[in-house]
Amino acid sequence: xxxxxxxxxxxxxxxQLGGLARxxxxxxxxxxxxxxxxxxIAPYELGHVDVTQQLAPPSAEHWLGTDQSGADLLTQxxxxxxxAVLVGFSVVxxxxxxxxxxxxxxxYVGGWLDEAIMRVIDMMMAFPGxxxxxxxxxxxQEPSLLAVIGALSATxxxxxxxxxxxxxxxxxxxxxxxxxxxxxxxxxxxLFREVIPNILAPVIxxxxxxxxxxxxxxxxxxxxxxxxxxxxxxxxxxxxxxxxFLLTPHLALFPGLAxxxxxxxxxxxxxxxxxxxxxxxxxxxxx
Amino acid sequence: MTxxxxxxxxxxxxxxxxxxxxxxxVASILGEQALEVDKRxxxxxxxxxxxxxxxxxxxxxxxxxxxTTEIVDLQAGCPVNPEGLQLxxxxxxxxxxxxxxxxxDVLDGSFGELCGERGVTVADKLVENIPATVRLALASxxxxxxxxxPLGILAALRPYxxxxxxxxxxxxxGISIPNFWLxxxxxxxxxxxxxxxPNPGAEVTGLSALILPAVTLGSALSAKLMRMMRxxxxxxxxxxxxxxxxxxxxxxxxxxxxxxxxxxxxxxxxILGLQFGALLTGAIIVEKIFARPGIGTLLLEGIxxxxxxxxxxxVLFISMTYVLVNLLTDLLYGWIDPRIRYD
Numbered sequence: 001x002x003x004x005x006x007x008x009x010x011x012x013x014x015x016q017l018g019g020l021a022r023x024x025x026x027x028x029x030x031x032x033x034x035x036x037x038x039x040x041i042a043p044y045e046l047g048h049v050d051v052t053q054q055l056a057p058p059s060a061e062h063w064l065g066t067d068q069s070g071a072d073l074l075t076q077x078x079x080x081x082x083x084a085v086l087v088g089f090s091v092v093x094x095x096x097x098x099x100x101x102x103x104x105x106x107x108y109v110g111g112w113l114d115e116a117i118m119r120v121i122d123m124m125m126a127f128p129g130x131x132x133x134x135x136x137x138x139x140x141q142e143p144s145l146l147a148v149i150g151a152l153s154a155t156x157x158x159x160x161x162x163x164x165x166x167x168x169x170x171x172x173x174x175x176x177x178x179x180x181x182x183x184x185x186x187x188x189x190x191l192f193r194e195v196i197p198n199i200l201a202p203v204i205x206x207x208x209x210x211x212x213x214x215x216x217x218x219x220x221x222x223x224x225x226x227x228x229x230x231x232x233x234x235x236x237x238x239x240x241x242x243x244x245f246l247l248t249p250h251l252a253l254f255p256g257l258a259x260x261x262x263x264x265x266x267x268x269x270x271x272x273x274x275x276x277x278x279x280x281x282x283x284x285x286x287x
Numbered sequence: 288m289t290x291x292x293x294x295x296x297x298x299x300x301x302x303x304x305x306x307x308x309x310x311x312x313v314a315s316i317l318g319e320q321a322l323e324v325d326k327r328x329x330x331x332x333x334x335x336x337x338x339x340x341x342x343x344x345x346x347x348x349x350x351x352x353x354x355t356t357e358i359v360d361l362q363a364g365c366p367v368n369p370e371g372l373q374l375x376x377x378x379x380x381x382x383x384x385x386x387x388x389x390x391x392d393v394l395d396g397s398f399g400e401l402c403g404e405r406g407v408t409v410a411d412k413l414v415e416n417i418p419a420t421v422r423l424a425l426a427s428x429x430x431x432x433x434x435x436x437p438l439g440i441l442a443a444l445r446p447y448x449x450x451x452x453x454x455x456x457x458x459x460x461g462i463s464i465p466n467f468w469l470x471x472x473x474x475x476x477x478x479x480x481x482x483x484x485p486n487p488g489a490e491v492t493g494l495s496a497l498i499l500p501a502v503t504l505g506s507a508l509s510a511k512l513m514r515m516m517r518x519x520x521x522x523x524x525x526x527x528x529x530x531x532x533x534x535x536x537x538x539x540x541x542x543x544x545x546x547x548x549x550x551x552x553x554x555x556x557x558i559l560g561l562q563f564g565a566l567l568t569g570a571i572i573v574e575k576i577f578a579r580p581g582i583g584t585l586l587l588e589g590i591x592x593x594x595x596x597x598x599x600x601x602v603l604f605i606s607m608t609y610v611l612v613n614l615l616t617d618l619l620y621g622w623i624d625p626r627i628r629y630d
Contacts, residue, residue: 126294219465
């Protein structure tokens with residue numbers, strides 16, 4: 001049972017990634033680029049509808065066909081990338097920040113504060129999946145992009161906090177922390193400048209999967225009609241498509257493909273990063 | 288013990304989140320044109336307000352006059368002072384009292400009376416819808432176990448063989464395909480193109496109507512089980528006691544089933560417990576795709592009608608079920624692995 005990573009020398013992170021992970025990374029970069037340059041890439045303007053071509057199948061004019069009001073599906077999917085990227089990255093950005101601060105303090109300070117924070121985390125994690133997000137969006141009468149990001153962040157930070165806390169707990173007993181304390185470094189400096197940088201690897205891995213999770217969650221919420229309104233989002237497109245799938249299967253097919261490719265890319269990247277960054281995660285065995 | 292704290296927290300969070308809904312919940316349930324009398328009755332029924340009597344001449348005044356305070360009744364003579372004037376007011380109930388009432392509703396298992404319809408409690412609505420969701424959840428669990436466990440074991444027995452690679456590929460698909468896409472695709476394939484299985488909405492009950500929803504909901508779980516089973520089986524098969532068992536001449540299948548599998552099942556039980564929540568929330572989506580009745584449909588209806596009694600009932604039910612399943616998972620450990628003790 002030899003761990004592969006044991007033999008690896010420290011190289012650049014890209015060199016350590018396997019082929020699938022690099023492919024995943026490329027997909028993610030592509031999706032982000034599409035999101036940034038959406039107005040230049042999209043064949044039509046966002047509001048453009050072609051009333052003569054409603055529910056049209058894919059053609060040279062509309063590569064992926066049109067929806068029930070005659071809007072170009074490809075354009076909408078391209079703009080949908082923006083929602084996915086925005087939600088994915090901002091939710092994970094907020095969650096990792098909150099998770100590092102809360103989990104770091106909880107693990108480093110310990111005692112009753114740790115107990116209290118852990119109980120709160122337990123409670124947050126007792127809501128399965130997007131249930132709490134559904135509840136939070138329910139209270140904002142009109143679901144918006146901001147509400148979705150807020151709800152998903154409020155639901156997901158606890159997982160990061162728990163991870164960071166566990167890592168900090170094992171890390172704070174290390175000699176370098178003791179050495180830092182001996183030189184007279186204060187608690188905050190030790191925690192955020194010394195300990196946290198050393199535990200970032202598993203956090204980055206979880207964050208990569210977290211982006212995928214957030215994109216999926218946003219799509220699920222939109223599919224349930226609780227996503228951002230008035231902006232095309234993949235989940236909402238799929239929901240619309242599903243109503244007309246008897247007539248035009250392509251309306252449900254393509255938004256789903258967009259989601260799947262993005263998620264697949266992020267998962268490949270996450271797996272690769274885990275193999276490269278986190279020597280403790282055993283994913284492969286020699287036989 | 289921890290579960291009790293968690294349940295306490297869940298009830299508290301749900302209570303305060305739902306109370307944070309802006310706007311008048313009564314108006315959103317009854318509609319804008321509702322009569323004042325009906326609104327007042329509903330408010331009282333939902334414990335948002337209660338009546339308080341005030342006797343002019345005897346002193347006691349209601350503590351707070353909020354905008355919703357209104358005069359209900361005014362008559363001469365009150366019990367304490369026959370000379371006085373009795374004023375009955377509809378006073379907003381304090382949040383604390385609402386909270387204790389809420390706990391009362393949770394503890395007696397009714398989850399509160401559904402005030403729109405007299406005498407019907409939220410629990411009645413839940414009970415109506417639970418069997419459909421439970422059937423769906425059990426069927427998907429069966430699908431996940433039947434696909435995930437055998438393929439996982441096979442993959443572990445022949446690592447890096449074609450069957451391992453095929454199952455890895457399947458697992459990857461299972462994890463990456465969102466269920467709200469798989470569902471419609473399966474429908475297009477099996478109901479429309481091949482006409483093998485019933486359409487959603489078609490009045491077909493029984494197993495055939497359950498197959499597609501169960502596969503849709505179970506595929507992601509089966510993928511996770513498959514990977515978990517493989518790695519956990521591989522880990523166990525490399526341990527010394529397996530070699531010992533093999534070398535003393537125990538047949539291979541017996542070593543596998545009796546020695547390896549039992550220990551390899553521990554992480555599987557964890558995954559099942561943790562993923563049960565995903566199964567419950569996934570059921571909301573799958574019920575929508577296949578137009579099936581169930582807790583998810585009830586929840587979405589409640590959200591559409593902005594009936595927060597239903598919404599909070601569904602959320603409480605789902606999260607409590609999840610907490611209980613996690614508790615059961617913990618207890619199950621002790622049974623599978625007698626080395627684990629809870630002291």
